[in-house]
Amino acid sequence: MKLSLGLRVSNSLSLTPQLQQAIRLLQLSNLELEQEVQLQLESNPLLERVDVDSGDQQVEVKEQSSQELSEALNNEFLPDELPVDTQWDDIYTHQPTTLGAADFEEKEDNRANHTSLKQHVQSQIDLLNFSKIDHLIAYCIVDALDEKGFLIETLSEVVEAVNHLLLQANLEDEYVEEHEVLVVLKYIQQLDPIGIGSRGLIEHLMIQLANLGGSTLLELNAKKILNHYQFLLSNDLTKLLKATSLKADELKEALSFIKTLKPYPGVDFEESETEYQIPDVVIIREDNVWKVKLNPDILPKLRINSFYSNMIKRADQSDDNQYIKNQMLEAKNFIKSIDERHKTLLKVATCIAKHQKGFLEKGAEAMKPLVLRDVADEVELHESTVSRVTTNKYVLTPKGLFELKYFFSSHVGTSEGGECSSTAIRAMIKKIIATENPCKPLSDNTIANLLKEEGIDVARRTVAKYRESLRISSSSERKVII
DSSP: OOOOOOOOOOOOOOOOHHHHHHHHHHTOOHHHHHHHHHHHHHHOTTEEEOOGGGTOOOOOOOOHHHHHHHHHHHOSSOOSOOOOOTTSOSSOBOOOOOSSOOSOOOOOOOOOOOOOHHHHHHHHHTTSOOOHHHHHHHHHHHHTBOTTSOBOSOHHHHHHHHHHHHHHTTOTTOOOOHHHHHHHHHHHTTSSSTTTTOSSHHHHHHHHHHHHTSOSHHHHHHHHHHHTHHHHHTTOHHHHHHHHTOOHHHHHHHHHHHTTSOSSGGGGGSOOOOOOOOOSEEEEEETTEEEEEEOGGGSOOEEEOHHHHTTOOTTOOSHHHHHHHHHHHHHHHHHHHHHHHHHHHHHHHHHHHHHTHHHHHHOGGGOOOBOHHHHHHHHTOOHHHHHHHHTTOEEEETTEEEEGGGGOBOEEEBTTSOEEEHHHHHHHHHHHHHTSOTTSOOOHHHHHHHHHHTTBOOOHHHHHHHHHHTTOOOHHHHOOOO
16 A cells, blocks of 8 residues: 555645634524523623613624625635634623614513313312212312313223222222212212213213203293204204204204303313513504514623723733633624624514515505525525524514514415415415305415415315315315205
């Protein structure tokens, strides 16, 4: 084997720590960014948060290296090193890159502690004069409830669970049977909420009717319908009329009454708490011009700690002095990365707003087709950078709060040779279905034909796919029987 020595030149990708940090910060949500800022504040004594209320003097930022960082983010092949400006002032204050203050108010968090459905039922059972065995049965029944309040286990399964617990407690002489479990279940079904532990929708509706008295003509007619629920579920109006001996108007009135009953026991115990998203960007109309602003309330306001920075001695190579220097450099790089993140976010959001002006004015039906590459080419960023900066970032518009990725959609051809956004088509389908006759709901094929009349060429299966993505049932399931 012959050995030789030579030189070879090749391209390689090397990410500096500063660029790695900048890329990572781009994809963080505002909550994750705040957590990252807090970690940096706790670990770096040279970094401190600006107290806006204390009247701290803001110092103008020098941004010559920020432009170089932006250019590096745009490149598909990134440079080996990014320049670091070590000539910055020792005191550096981050200036939020906004066009002004956001025109919305912060709302107070009024969420209270939530008592679960099972806890609510168990607290009532504890007050009942049950024997120890009945309490154990009741415990097993509550344990077998689903989130809607229905009993999802059979009586035999509850019996098995109770007897297993008795065996574990060395009470093998005690043994329960199904009829004992059923007696306890009937007690529980009369607790609040009425019908808790029902074994299905029909039993739950029947229990509610019984607790209303069940003696009025309307309640009696409702019971007749529920006794023949199989025809109700299959939408067979003819057989339902014949089985109940009701007239058409009586049937309609009774069905309307049934719809006023609760569909499941735990309906009032559902988590009403909504996970609120804080917007990163706000789009408002001022003087007939759409303006894009960063939300100033979530922008970290950071600066270099003047006390520690003044301790740095330029020519001192001691460990303590070198440590402060390194921490100061890390703090400056972190602030620059955050500043670059905000500038990139604002740049991308502004581009999206320009393309989706129709949505801002008319809603989802006016959404234009838009893909990541369209924005990337226009703002001169790499496509992956646009993807990172639009993930988990939210924008507040006059039409509601949306993730920035919502504004990207594929296109469908029109009969005139143009393009229509898939988001707009979904909005049209939703609007068409909302205005249909509930007694004669439109089929997917009919909806496709209606869209073609609007110049949008979509197949029936495409309509079905979009309809399902909107969680809208098929025409047969949407049909109102009377």
